[in-house]
Structure formats: C-alpha cells, structure tokens
Amino acid sequence: MEIKILGAAREVGRSCIELCTKEFRALLDAGIKLEIAGPEYPVEISNIGLIDAVFLSHAHLDHSGALPLFFHRGLSCGVLCTAETALLTKLLLKDAHKIEVAEHHHPGYGKEDIRRVVSHIEKVRYNEKKKLKTVSYEFIDAGHIPGSSMVMLEVEGKRLLYTGDFNTVDTNLINGFKERLEADVMIIESTYGAEKHPNRDKEEEAFLNKIEEVVNAGGSVIIAAFAIGRAQEVLLMLQKRRFKVPIYMDGMAVKATDFILAHPVLLSKPKELEKAYNRINIVKGSRERKQVLNKQAIVITTSGMITGGPVIEYMKHIASRKDCALMMTGYQTIGSGGLQILETGFIDLDGERTKVECFYKKYVFSAHAGQQGLQWMIKTVRPKILIINHGQDYHCSALAQFANQYCKKVYVPRLGDVITV
Ligand SMILES: [Zn+2]
Ligand SMILES: [Zn+2]
Incomplete structure (x- = not known):
C-alpha cells in the first residue's frame, strides 16, 4: 500500500493522509491549519471523487476542517467517525465557516457543503470490527477529547494503526488511553515528542x-x-x-x-x-x-x-x-x-x-500525550514501520531518535511524501 502525506508533516495542522491500494483509497482525517491569514489546506488530492472512505479520528478542525471544501470539490464517500465526533464536528465546522466569512477569508465552500459532510457521516462504535471492501477497521478510544479515536486498519494483511491525537493521562474530564495494541505500521502524532509535560x-x-x-x-x-x-x-x-x-x-x-x-x-x-x-x-x-x-x-x-x-x-x-x-x-x-x-x-x-x-x-494542561506517553506508545506497540507526524520538526526528530531502537524503519515525512509499505 501507499501512504501519501498530504498534511501535518513536521507541523501541527491540516492532518490528512491518503491510504492507497489497488482496490481501495481512503483518507485518514481531512484537517486545516488555522493561521491568522486564513486556513491552510492539505496537498491537492487527485480524483477526489474516487476516494472510498474518510476515517475521521476526532472533531478538532486540524483533523476535520477540510471536509466541506473536499465535498465541494467532489468527495462523495462516507465519513466514518464516532457519534460524539459527528456531533462535535458539525458544531465546529459551522462555527469555522461563520468565522471565515466574518473575517473575509472567502472559504471556497458554502453551508450546503457542511450539510453534505454531515449527511455522509457514518457512525461507528468503539471496539467494533467492521469491513469496507478489502479493508477492515476498528475505532479505539484515544482519550484526547470526547469521541476521539485511534483507527486500527487491516490492509493487505498488515495491521496499520493511526493514532490520531491521543492522551495517556486521565484529566478531570475523560480517561486517558491505556490499551496495549499491536501493529505492523503505526502513524503516530508527535505534538510533544521533545517535551515532557510538567506535573x-x-x-x-x-x-x-x-x-x-x-x-x-x-x-x-x-x-x-x-x-x-x-x-x-x-x-x-x-x-x-x-x-x-x-x-x-x-x-x-x-x-x-x-x-x-x-x-x-x-x-x-x-x-x-x-x-x-x-x-x-x-x-x-x-x-x-x-x-x-x-x-x-x-x-x-x-x-x-x-x-x-x-x-x-x-x-x-x-x-x-x-x-x-x-x-x-x-x-x-x-x-x-x-x-x-x-x-x-x-x-x-x-x-x-x-x-x-x-x-x-x-500553562500546560495538554490533551496530548507528553514525551513520556508517546514513548510508551512506541514501546508497547513496537511497529516495524513508524511514521511520525503532527508535530513540529524538532518534536518529530526527537521522537524518531527514540523510536530507532524499537522500530525497523522510522519516517519523519515531508509534505507530499509517499511511503510504500
Ligand atoms: Zn485534537
Ligand atoms: Zn490535532
């Protein structure tokens, strides 16, 4: 399979990865990067109408914000996410559109495109294994925000884990992620790859x-x-x-x-x-x-x-x-x-x-795993191939350096890179 890095490469924002096999094309998230000058979008997707599914890890706009524009440009597949993510995404997309219009950013899509996103949502439950064409998938509670998920996929006989954003620590609001998973390939966030959270x-x-x-x-x-x-x-x-x-x-x-x-x-x-x-x-x-x-x-x-x-x-x-x-x-x-x-x-x-x-x-009240949590994740999953995204350069590099002792191949991809596994 091919893993195309369309966003969140050595940066936090516009998370979007395309997964490609002969019979199947899917997006892992479709986010924007919020900048003062207006949002930045992932790399252009060719034949967007032929994508089979979007796996949406959670509602944050850096994972969901590009969906309306993508639907405007012809995306027409199901958007798979938890019921909580579905509701929160609707809320955030509407608000983002309102702000963009108010700030004269000319979003390039309209309210009808947000409605189109919502009508294409297919709700999934945590820990239920499902199949789509040749690929099976399962959403797992990521402990980041309500509804947030990791996605475990089985593609061409390989287990691929997309962590999305996750937190290993309990907060006042929700419980942290503590499961022990196994995967051949893992795409991991790295927001705090080089930084320990304070107590x-x-x-x-x-x-x-x-x-x-x-x-x-x-x-x-x-x-x-x-x-x-x-x-x-x-x-x-x-x-x-x-x-x-x-x-x-x-x-x-x-x-x-x-x-x-x-x-x-x-x-x-x-x-x-x-x-x-x-x-x-x-x-x-x-x-x-x-x-x-x-x-x-x-x-x-x-x-x-x-x-x-x-x-x-x-x-x-x-x-x-x-x-x-x-x-x-x-x-x-x-x-x-x-x-x-x-x-x-x-x-x-x-x-x-x-x-x-x-x-x-x-002040650091992070909903993301700190360096300790990210390293724990790599040590427990021990994937052969690790792809590090969703973090600034030095965070990704620090995590890569740590991961080298546990994984055969570690990638810190750049925007537009294609990784074949
Ligand atoms: Zn998030
Ligand atoms: Zn994020």
Missing part, C-alpha cells in the same frame, strides 16, 4: 495562584481555552478555589459545554461539570460582552490559540492593562496569535500591531 497538579496550582493574585490586585483574567474539552477542564479547575469576582464563559465554549452536558456519557464525572456550569455566567452576545469588559471578571473564552473569536475582543480591552492577565491553556501552533504573543509580546488587533502589556503565560 499536572503543580501546573494547576500555579495557574490558580496566578488568577487569585491578579483578581486580588483588582485585575481581570481572560482564559483562552479550546472550546471542546479544555474550556470544561478549566471550569472544573476554577471550582477548586473561591474567587471574589464572577466567572463568565463566552463564545464557542458555551455551545460546546451545552453539548457535552447533553451527552453525559462523554464524561467521567458529568455531575461535577453540571454543578460548576450552573455556578457561572454565560455571555450571550456582544452587548453583554461590553458589560463584562467594564467589570472585574474571570472569563473563559475562545479561540484557544487567539486566532479569532471573542478572545480578540477581550484582548483589545486588556492588552494595555498591566493589572490584567491572559492565560493560555493549550498548544499554540506556528502562525497563531498565541504563539505570536509568547514569542514577540505583540498581537495584531484590527490589523494593528499592538504591544501586550498585561501578564501572559501558557
């Missing part, structure tokens, strides 16, 4: 201490969080202290929390989240947002990488205020507003380069 409890402590400090000194705290998973995780953390100012939630995080609460099977402790959610205030629109901006508050909002959404409105208000704080709670990819702030101390607001004078810091 989660200590990180949480430092995060809450800083919020308390800023609030006690009279400032407001803006917490940028991914809508699905992280915003709820942050909400649960905040319940561990009593702050003297109100807590708000704004943007996609609200829709995502409503959705997650409506599907309590997604969570390890649904009651706790419901209780926490009932205690905070929801920002219902721009008028209310203005009122919140004029008060002292703690706001959980999106986007998590500060590339759009209400967090930008809050930044306009707090960027120049030394008494306020911007807390980043997730990975900041190259090209994101968050990374720009961390590296330069500036942010583009309304097209103007603005100095960020408030306190800002990234």
Whole structure:
C-alpha cells in the first residue's frame, strides 16, 4: 500500500493522509491549519471523487476542517467517525465557516457543503470490527477529547494503526488511553515528542495562584481555552478555589459545554461539570460582552490559540492593562496569535500591531500525550514501520531518535511524501 502525506508533516495542522491500494483509497482525517491569514489546506488530492472512505479520528478542525471544501470539490464517500465526533464536528465546522466569512477569508465552500459532510457521516462504535471492501477497521478510544479515536486498519494483511491525537493521562474530564495494541505500521502524532509535560497538579496550582493574585490586585483574567474539552477542564479547575469576582464563559465554549452536558456519557464525572456550569455566567452576545469588559471578571473564552473569536475582543480591552492577565491553556501552533504573543509580546488587533502589556503565560494542561506517553506508545506497540507526524520538526526528530531502537524503519515525512509499505 501507499501512504501519501498530504498534511501535518513536521507541523501541527491540516492532518490528512491518503491510504492507497489497488482496490481501495481512503483518507485518514481531512484537517486545516488555522493561521491568522486564513486556513491552510492539505496537498491537492487527485480524483477526489474516487476516494472510498474518510476515517475521521476526532472533531478538532486540524483533523476535520477540510471536509466541506473536499465535498465541494467532489468527495462523495462516507465519513466514518464516532457519534460524539459527528456531533462535535458539525458544531465546529459551522462555527469555522461563520468565522471565515466574518473575517473575509472567502472559504471556497458554502453551508450546503457542511450539510453534505454531515449527511455522509457514518457512525461507528468503539471496539467494533467492521469491513469496507478489502479493508477492515476498528475505532479505539484515544482519550484526547470526547469521541476521539485511534483507527486500527487491516490492509493487505498488515495491521496499520493511526493514532490520531491521543492522551495517556486521565484529566478531570475523560480517561486517558491505556490499551496495549499491536501493529505492523503505526502513524503516530508527535505534538510533544521533545517535551515532557510538567506535573499536572503543580501546573494547576500555579495557574490558580496566578488568577487569585491578579483578581486580588483588582485585575481581570481572560482564559483562552479550546472550546471542546479544555474550556470544561478549566471550569472544573476554577471550582477548586473561591474567587471574589464572577466567572463568565463566552463564545464557542458555551455551545460546546451545552453539548457535552447533553451527552453525559462523554464524561467521567458529568455531575461535577453540571454543578460548576450552573455556578457561572454565560455571555450571550456582544452587548453583554461590553458589560463584562467594564467589570472585574474571570472569563473563559475562545479561540484557544487567539486566532479569532471573542478572545480578540477581550484582548483589545486588556492588552494595555498591566493589572490584567491572559492565560493560555493549550498548544499554540506556528502562525497563531498565541504563539505570536509568547514569542514577540505583540498581537495584531484590527490589523494593528499592538504591544501586550498585561501578564501572559501558557500553562500546560495538554490533551496530548507528553514525551513520556508517546514513548510508551512506541514501546508497547513496537511497529516495524513508524511514521511520525503532527508535530513540529524538532518534536518529530526527537521522537524518531527514540523510536530507532524499537522500530525497523522510522519516517519523519515531508509534505507530499509517499511511503510504500
Ligand atoms: Zn485534537
Ligand atoms: Zn490535532
């Protein structure tokens, strides 16, 4: 079989791999890379209408965001994913389209293409072996976000494991991946291939201490969080202290929390989240947002990488205020507003380069396996062939160096590479 690397090669974003045999063509994910200038798409796919299936690992846009454009260009096969991923993907695709239109990025597809994606979704359950043409497949809980999956395929007598994004550590929200799998070929993510995660409890402590400090000194705290998973995780953390100012939630995080609460099977402790959610205030629109901006508050909002959404409105208000704080709670990819702030101390607001004078810091509450988890995965699966993707160059290289002692062949492919196995 041929494995064509169409995205997420030495980068995080636009995950998309084409799997090709004589009788079968499939995509593993179809994501976009969110950049301030607009989304980047995977490498062009030839004869896209002849693809037999898309295996969608989870809802995050860096895995699902290219689907509407692909359907616009003629993709017409089933999109296989869990029921949770189906619902979350619909939510995120609609929101992404809204943001792209609002920011004049001319997305190249319309709402009807999102409907087309949704109508082609075929739901699968975890741990059920199914067959499609000559290929059998199974989705396995990846512990990354609700509904997230690894995909185990059997192609031409070889077992191929696509990890998608995964986490080996339990969080407040969901349980981590702990299964021991076997595969001949593994395509593994490498977001933190070169980085050990800090102790989660200590990180949480430092995060809450800083919020308390800023609030006690009279400032407001803006917490940028991914809508699905992280915003709820942050909400649960905040319940561990009593702050003297109100807590708000704004943007996609609200829709995502409503959705997650409506599907309590997604969570390890649904009651706790419901209780926490009932205690905070929801920002219902721009008028209310203005009122919140004029008060002292703690706001959980999106986007998590500060590339759009209400967090930008809050930044306009707090960027120049030394008494306020911007807390980043997730990975900041190259090209994101968050990374720009961390590296330069500036942010583009309304097209103007603005100095960020408030306190800002990234805290690591990752939904991705750290270096320890990635290495554990390689040691337990021990594939003959390992393909490393979904990580910046140095993360992929570090993981490759480790993997060399366990795998016969290790690839860190570049965009457009074709690997024959
Ligand atoms: Zn993800
Ligand atoms: Zn990802």
